[in-house]
Amino acid sequence: MTESIREVRGHLVVALGGDIDLDRAPTVRRQLLDCVNRQQDVLVDLSAVTYIDSSGIASLVEALQRATGRGTGLRLVAVSPQALRVFELARLDKVFSIHSDIDAALAATD
Amino acid sequence: MTESIREVRGHLVVALGGDIDLDRAPTVRRQLLDCVNRQQDVLVDLSAVTYIDSSGIASLVEALQRATGRGTGLRLVAVSPQALRVFELARLDKVFSIHSDIDAALAATD
Amino acid sequence: MNANTAEYLLELRVPARADRMVVVRDTVRSAARFCGFDERTAQDIVLAVGEACQNVILHAYEGRGGGPILLDILDDADRMILRVTDFGPAVAPTAVQPRALHDLRPGGLGTYFIHALMDSADFGRSPTGVGNVLQMTKKKDPAI
Amino acid sequence: MNANTAEYLLELRVPARADRMVVVRDTVRSAARFCGFDERTAQDIVLAVGEACQNVILHAYEGRGGGPILLDILDDADRMILRVTDFGPAVAPTAVQPRALHDLRPGGLGTYFIHALMDSADFGRSPTGVGNVLQMTKKKDPAI
Ligand SMILES: Nc1ncnc2c1ncn2[C@@H]1O[C@H](COP(=O)(O)OP(=O)(O)O)[C@@H](O)[C@H]1O
Ligand SMILES: Nc1ncnc2c1ncn2[C@@H]1O[C@H](COP(=O)(O)OP(=O)(O)O)[C@@H](O)[C@H]1O
Numbered sequence: 001m002t003e004s005i006r007e008v009r010g011h012l013v014v015a016l017g018g019d020i021d022l023d024r025a026p027t028v029r030r031q032l033l034d035c036v037n038r039q040q041d042v043l044v045d046l047s048a049v050t051y052i053d054s055s056g057i058a059s060l061v062e063a064l065q066r067a068t069g070r071g072t073g074l075r076l077v078a079v080s081p082q083a084l085r086v087f088e089l090a091r092l093d094k095v096f097s098i099h100s101d102i103d104a105a106l107a108a109t110d
Numbered sequence: 111m112t113e114s115i116r117e118v119r120g121h122l123v124v125a126l127g128g129d130i131d132l133d134r135a136p137t138v139r140r141q142l143l144d145c146v147n148r149q150q151d152v153l154v155d156l157s158a159v160t161y162i163d164s165s166g167i168a169s170l171v172e173a174l175q176r177a178t179g180r181g182t183g184l185r186l187v188a189v190s191p192q193a194l195r196v197f198e199l200a201r202l203d204k205v206f207s208i209h210s211d212i213d214a215a216l217a218a219t220d
Numbered sequence: 221m222n223a224n225t226a227e228y229l230l231e232l233r234v235p236a237r238a239d240r241m242v243v244v245r246d247t248v249r250s251a252a253r254f255c256g257f258d259e260r261t262a263q264d265i266v267l268a269v270g271e272a273c274q275n276v277i278l279h280a281y282e283g284r285g286g287g288p289i290l291l292d293i294l295d296d297a298d299r300m301i302l303r304v305t306d307f308g309p310a311v312a313p314t315a316v317q318p319r320a321l322h323d324l325r326p327g328g329l330g331t332y333f334i335h336a337l338m339d340s341a342d343f344g345r346s347p348t349g350v351g352n353v354l355q356m357t358k359k360k361d362p363a364i
Numbered sequence: 365m366n367a368n369t370a371e372y373l374l375e376l377r378v379p380a381r382a383d384r385m386v387v388v389r390d391t392v393r394s395a396a397r398f399c400g401f402d403e404r405t406a407q408d409i410v411l412a413v414g415e416a417c418q419n420v421i422l423h424a425y426e427g428r429g430g431g432p433i434l435l436d437i438l439d440d441a442d443r444m445i446l447r448v449t450d451f452g453p454a455v456a457p458t459a460v461q462p463r464a465l466h467d468l469r470p471g472g473l474g475t476y477f478i479h480a481l482m483d484s485a486d487f488g489r490s491p492t493g494v495g496n497v498l499q500m501t502k503k504k505d506p507a508i
Contacts, residue, residue, distance in 0.1 A: 129386060195407070228379060235371075246391065246393070
């Protein structure tokens with residue numbers, strides 16, 4: 001499952017999919033931090049995520065912290081039911097800004 | 111995965127689904143033979159079959175033999191790709207009459 | 221625990237390597253369905269076992285790989301029992317505790333998830349004396 | 365056979381009972397994907413292992429249940445290796461032969477399927493001296 005990055009109205013949209021586990025979390029982490037380092041707002045599309053565990057969550061938390069530290073945003077969009085369940089378990093569903101789709105996320109930032 | 115039986119223009123249509131393995135083959139066999147014993151033509155809908163092995167195939171072969179012996183028909187309709195693969199492997203795709211859907215099977219018998 | 225009336229469903233042994241865990245997850249999902257759990261609960265059980273295996277890879281074998289993970293699954297009348305065994309050095313059960321949730325700190329979530337998702341989770345030495353065992357149970361009817 | 369360079373993917377032990385085979389099939393499908401096979405080939409490998417397990421249930425343990433099936437899966441550079449072991453009485457390998465296809469005779473298809481679906485299938489005594497082993501291999505690139 002490869003990740004895709006595109007730009008939408010000045011925001012970087014990163015689409016993650018498949019199983020984000022201990023095997024893939026380091027790659028996802030690197031990719032998210034690279035995006036955050038570009039000093040643009042980042043939208044992470046989680047619609048195709050079939051599994052995410054504590055290591056995947058940790059990568060997203062680290063990217064959020066980095067973005068917050070740099071004064072840019074990192075928002076989650078179209079979070080799959082499997083992923084949402086895990087964010088809720090970790091009580092991180094209130095820590096991240098979660099939007100139903102990219103348009104809603106853009107409307108919230110513009 | 112429960113089987114369903116209905117009557118369409120004097121034919122019994124039996125829909126089988128799920129995995130037809132050693133565990134389920136005895137039930138499927140009993141059901142097919144019961145249908146054949148009603149002295150009507152039988153159409154077996156295999157569209158929802160996700161797995162069929164030699165024991166499932168054996169049940170169908172036995173029902174076909176019984177129908178042939180009684181002078182009635184037993185036809186397969188809408189065979190799923192997984193099931194068709196197994197019929198082809200066993201070279202039974204030419205022994206059974208296989209139809210793309212129920213209408214085609216009815217047209218062939220009327 | 222009713223382990224006496226429980227039926228052995230399977231025993232799976234895999235190398236403790238992160239890239240192999242997808243196969244463990246698929247096996248656990250299938251076993252949870254076999255025990256009668258719905259897809260959502262099956263996914264919860266998969267996550268708990270995934271976290272337990274991650275702990276074995278990271279802590280028991282400290283990322284060195286190589287060592288095996290043993291997964292035993294039993295199907296009891298009222299619950300599913302899952303045991304994850306490693307063959308790493310003895311760990312005091314008190315060392316394996318869910319940490320308090322710190323909103324923005326990465327890590328430390330695994331044991332928390334396991335306790336939140338399962339009806340019980342007990343860490344101890346293997347009865348054979350070799351290795352650590354995390355035994356988890358999930359009730360079939362949450363009302364019981 | 366290159367079993368020396370092959371990496372252990374998993375070892376699965378289950379009771380030889382027909383209702384449990386769905387879990388074995390799900391595990392084999394997952395392992396076949398892990399080895400890089402497409403869905404159609406994975407399904408072929410699942411069927412071959414399903415037939416091998418069916419033979420253990422029907423012939424090695426004669427439907428008595430109880431005995432275990434052991435499935436070892438190895439991932440080699442150019443092929444997947446699967447071994448199905450039973451702990452039934454010794455069987456002469458010559459007794460396990462694909463029968464000629466009789467169009468309208470039920471039964472006798474299992475061994476035929478196994479040979480048709482896999483690149484090799486060898487039946488013999490277990491190296492430990494206990495039980496029968498059916499070792500099957502499937503090449504990753506059919507052209508090799
Ligand atoms: N199988 C194990 N072997 C050794 N130590 C373990 C094992 N499982 C858990 N632990 C210990 O329990 C602690 C808590 O684990 P966890 O909640 O998953 O958080 P994290 O893995 O992020 O540290 C680990 O830091 C480790 O010290
Ligand atoms: N694991 C086994 N233990 C004992 N006998 C076996 C085993 N596997 C296969 N056989 C023998 O090989 C024969 C051929 O098997 P198969 O082609 O699957 O057809 P069927 O199971 O319908 O007889 C069986 O009838 C049985 O005698």
